[in-house]
Amino acid sequence: MSMRNSGRPWFRDHLGLSLPMRLGILAVVLIAVIPLSGGLSAKPLHVFSLIALWAIVATGLNIVVGYAGQLNMANGVFFALGAYVGALGASRWEWDGLAVMSVAVVAAVILSAVISYLVFRTKGLYFALITTGLAVIVDSVLIVWTDVTNGSLGLSTNADGFVPPPLTIGPVSISTPEQYFVLFVWLLALLVFAITLLARAKVVFTWQSVRDDEVLAASVGVKVARSKRTAFVTSSAIAALAGVVFAYWMGYVAPDSFVFAEASVLPLAMIIIGGSGTLPGPIIGALIVVGLPEVVDGLKDYSILLFGAMLLVSVLAAPNGLVGLAKDLLARRNRRRIKDTQVPEKVLEGSAA
Amino acid sequence: MSSKLLAKAPLAADNINVTFGGLNALTNVSFELAEHRITGLIGPNGAGKSTLVNTLSGLQPPTSGRVLLKGEHPSKWSLGIAARSGVSRSFQASKVFFEMTVLENLTLGNMRGEALARGEELIDLVGLRHREDELAKNLSFGELRRLGVGIALVLKPSVLLLDEPGAGLAGDDLDQLSAVIKRVRDTGATVLLVDHNMRFLMSTVDHVLVLVGGQLICEGTPSEIQENELVREAYLGKRDNA
Amino acid sequence: MLEVKGLQAGYGKRIILRDLSFEVGEGQVVALLGANGVGKSTLLNTLAGLNRAQSGSIKLDGDELGNVPTYRRVHRGLVLVPDGQQSFPGMTVEENLVIGLTPLKQPNLADSLAQSYEMFPRLAERRSQSAGTLSGGERQMLAIARAMLSQPKVLMLDEPSHGLAPIIVDQIAEIIREVAKTTPTLLVEQNLSIPQHCATHVLVLDEGRITARGTPEELLFSEEVVSAYLGM
Numbered sequence: 001m002s003m004r005n006s007g008r009p010w011f012r013d014h015l016g017l018s019l020p021m022r023l024g025i026l027a028v029v030l031i032a033v034i035p036l037s038g039g040l041s042a043k044p045l046h047v048f049s050l051i052a053l054w055a056i057v058a059t060g061l062n063i064v065v066g067y068a069g070q071l072n073m074a075n076g077v078f079f080a081l082g083a084y085v086g087a088l089g090a091s092r093w094e095w096d097g098l099a100v101m102s103v104a105v106v107a108a109v110i111l112s113a114v115i116s117y118l119v120f121r122t123k124g125l126y127f128a129l130i131t132t133g134l135a136v137i138v139d140s141v142l143i144v145w146t147d148v149t150n151g152s153l154g155l156s157t158n159a160d161g162f163v164p165p166p167l168t169i170g171p172v173s174i175s176t177p178e179q180y181f182v183l184f185v186w187l188l189a190l191l192v193f194a195i196t197l198l199a200r201a202k203v204v205f206t207w208q209s210v211r212d213d214e215v216l217a218a219s220v221g222v223k224v225a226r227s228k229r230t231a232f233v234t235s236s237a238i239a240a241l242a243g244v245v246f247a248y249w250m251g252y253v254a255p256d257s258f259v260f261a262e263a264s265v266l267p268l269a270m271i272i273i274g275g276s277g278t279l280p281g282p283i284i285g286a287l288i289v290v291g292l293p294e295v296v297d298g299l300k301d302y303s304i305l306l307f308g309a310m311l312l313v314s315v316l317a318a319p320n321g322l323v324g325l326a327k328d329l330l331a332r333r334n335r336r337r338i339k340d341t342q343v344p345e346k347v348l349e350g351s352a353a
Numbered sequence: 354m355s356s357k358l359l360a361k362a363p364l365a366a367d368n369i370n371v372t373f374g375g376l377n378a379l380t381n382v383s384f385e386l387a388e389h390r391i392t393g394l395i396g397p398n399g400a401g402k403s404t405l406v407n408t409l410s411g412l413q414p415p416t417s418g419r420v421l422l423k424g425e426h427p428s429k430w431s432l433g434i435a436a437r438s439g440v441s442r443s444f445q446a447s448k449v450f451f452e453m454t455v456l457e458n459l460t461l462g463n464m465r466g467e468a469l470a471r472g473e474e475l476i477d478l479v480g481l482r483h484r485e486d487e488l489a490k491n492l493s494f495g496e497l498r499r500l501g502v503g504i505a506l507v508l509k510p511s512v513l514l515l516d517e518p519g520a521g522l523a524g525d526d527l528d529q530l531s532a533v534i535k536r537v538r539d540t541g542a543t544v545l546l547v548d549h550n551m552r553f554l555m556s557t558v559d560h561v562l563v564l565v566g567g568q569l570i571c572e573g574t575p576s577e578i579q580e581n582e583l584v585r586e587a588y589l590g591k592r593d594n595a
Numbered sequence: 596m597l598e599v600k601g602l603q604a605g606y607g608k609r610i611i612l613r614d615l616s617f618e619v620g621e622g623q624v625v626a627l628l629g630a631n632g633v634g635k636s637t638l639l640n641t642l643a644g645l646n647r648a649q650s651g652s653i654k655l656d657g658d659e660l661g662n663v664p665t666y667r668r669v670h671r672g673l674v675l676v677p678d679g680q681q682s683f684p685g686m687t688v689e690e691n692l693v694i695g696l697t698p699l700k701q702p703n704l705a706d707s708l709a710q711s712y713e714m715f716p717r718l719a720e721r722r723s724q725s726a727g728t729l730s731g732g733e734r735q736m737l738a739i740a741r742a743m744l745s746q747p748k749v750l751m752l753d754e755p756s757h758g759l760a761p762i763i764v765d766q767i768a769e770i771i772r773e774v775a776k777t778t779p780t781l782l783v784e785q786n787l788s789i790p791q792h793c794a795t796h797v798l799v800l801d802e803g804r805i806t807a808r809g810t811p812e813e814l815l816f817s818e819e820v821v822s823a824y825l826g827m
Contacts, residue, residue: 493608523802550826551630555825555826556826579825590756590787591761593791
């Protein structure tokens, strides 16, 4: 294996940063975020918490959209599922946070698994249509099913109407904004690390092969339908988990903030702008899409316009997102370096036909 | 045409018919591929060669008839199932994972242990060692073709179906490809080679099947086929006796 | 008269044709034979201007064609009948023919059509029918008739027998023989049926070069041709 690393610095291997390196970075992030949370004032803390949360959702969605290449328009459905389970768990059932999260994730897995068995028989276009339809249906269900969801009035996490209950994960109790920020960053970091492990176990390659060339993938033994299903289920489970913590954090959930517009479409925009199918892409996308309107004064009112413009520019000028742009520039710089050291093609070509 | 099918033939066609909207692409095609042999499949344009490869590889279900794997008829036969059962194929178009490096293509992303060893073996077999970290989309046409053949070998297939691997190649590239195919046979695989380039095909194969108008009209050694009147007529047309 | 000297052509780095030289003169039907994929279509496409020649010269009646675009070549008199009996299926037979008059400055519609219908009575019968309803052989006749209406100086045909039944092939061969009386013709074929009936000269194309030239009696069905086709 040591021959494989020829020419690379010690901290890189054939897949990018080496595993020990990544573990190291993970540890640093997990630890450093704690004092960081204390050092931020209320407004930035809120914004970064929001960014981290959306980064989780976008990273999760990236699995099915970016890696597996299936356009999922129903991500909001699972986010909503998680959020409502979270709100109910906090207010009506008063369970431990871990139990609530488990219920939400299991429900998401079951629902997405059922859908995926029905859907992943026909080609890609239908998946996008079906998930769009699902999103619209669930939106209505949330409003109509007042017994459970309280309809348009929404649900708050606190039964008595005053202080939102803390999110209890075993012995740990999360209630302050600082604590939620740390939780979000931890979840994001662990999620990113988990995906890294998947990449090393070739799971990510399998998804990408399905995205890039289904027929070729099948011809090398990939179970294409199964691959799509696992991507969709994983993605939906992550969305549900994010929904739960969102509910506890916000203290209140209502239909209009979920299904179609925000949790389905926003993460898509983040993925496109940041770089679809890359690890840092969705996070950078979240930073920009959520962070920019907050940071630049007066932009908030024009956020939708800004959005559309960013998306358009992205698709036209940087179809692989900002990460893609960065990679291109790096590659171009490397190619120029190599060109200066190479023998001209003509000398090598000979009698090539 | 012998209707007796060797129970042990790695892959065989049993009375395969394929019809597309009224058109008979293949009619009553039966043959077996002998083990450790390179069998060539020739025939004029439109004879149904690609359709036959598509049916054998699981991409195209036959309208009637069956594909036999070691004498057994698999209940389901698709590209994925075929690949996992040891029957791999290459494609006419240069099908590779363009956004991956050559080595990633040949290890299917699994850069460790046995998979990596297999990938290294293949990279040398198809002569792409000097390009191993290059993204597939930057390869030359000839290199892409060799990579395509390499990908078909990743799962160590017992049967390899090659659909016009030489298309667009000439000279050295073609000689190299021929050598690769022979090496694959030497490692124990059974190969079916379809190609329009007669010189390349005839100098590579051990045995030839001739498909004309969707039907198998004869089979034999390359020289037998080249002397065969039916084959000459199929390619050159009927000689006027006027 | 068509004169080709030292023609080299291909697609980017893939060189398909190397150093081709031949002529098509008055009264001649030059048949260029070759196996599948050897470069026959590439040759005709390059002559017609659909593909750029990498080097060499193509002269029509003494005038170098250079990089002149396809429609100009048609105006100058080099007309190609492509493979596959192509026509405009949504238009009638007559409308298809009229399109053939496009390069002419002052066509006499009535006279031209009359001449065409004389040479191709089958088309006269079907003049108001939609071209999509014609049989394969009739569509091939239509394609040739349309090409003739452009008053070509040299006519080129890409695999005119492709996909046609043997009886029809004989009819097409007969038509080509008629046409060649007034127009030098270059035809490219895999199948030897048409060349048998109407070729005056035969060239064999193998691996991008002309490997044999001669009369039909010498070359058709000769071992040279068979080896080229069957890879011996």
